[in-house]
Amino acid sequence: QVQLVESGGGLVQAGGSLRLSCAASGRTFSSYAMGWFRQAPGKEREFVTAISWSGTMTYYTDSLKGRFTISRDNAKNTVYLQMNNLRPEDTAVYYCAAGSVEMVVRGHTDYWGQGTQVTVSS
Numbered sequence: 001q002v003q004l005v006e007s008g009g010g011l012v013q014a015g016g017s018l019r020l021s022c023a024a025s026g027r028t029f030s031s032y033a034m035g036w037f038r039q040a041p042g043k044e045r046e047f048v049t050a051i052s053w054s055g056t057m058t059y060y061t062d063s064l065k066g067r068f069t070i071s072r073d074n075a076k077n078t079v080y081l082q083m084n085n086l087r088p089e090d091t092a093v094y095y096c097a098a099g100s101v102e103m104v105v106r107g108h109t110d111y112w113g114q115g116t117q118v119t120v121s122s
Contacts, residue, residue, distance in 0.1 A: 002026035002111040004096045009116030012086055016120075020081040022096035022113055032111075034072060034079040035059075035104035038092035038118075045095070050104045051079065059105055086120045093117055 008020040022034065035050030049070040050059045058070055069082040079096065094116050099109030 002032065002098050004098060004111060004113035006094065006096050006113040006116040009094060009118045011119045011121065014087055014120055014122050016086050017082070017084045018086065018118060020083070020094055020096075020116060020118075022079045022081075024077045024079070024096075024098060032098045033101040033104045034070075035097045036070065036079075036081050037095045037097060037107060038090075039095070039115075040089075040092040043092075045107065047105060047107060048094070049081065050097075050101060052101055057101070059101075083118070086118075088120045088122045091118060091120050 003025045005023045033052050036048040039045040051070045072079045096113035098111040103109040
């Protein structure tokens, strides 16, 4: 019912910035919370951030708050992840997710993007 496509990943030097985008299609998008997860090599998938449908409520992991910012533009059916002051440990595949706030934060949703690779060089 919902399809998600991430873009904006790539190779960046430490201290640099990237902005990821997640374009969504589907009739239920306007009622869906959106979020981002990442999975580093050899590590489990971890929650990064989420945003409510209205954009009023946002959720971040404590370690990333201040460097990463989530936003959404419902008119464009797109969610963004602004990543600043990137570090090598941020290297991972970043995935977009959609669903209720609870489902997205917990990672218990059926709607995922294909992922986009972010590589931060030292």
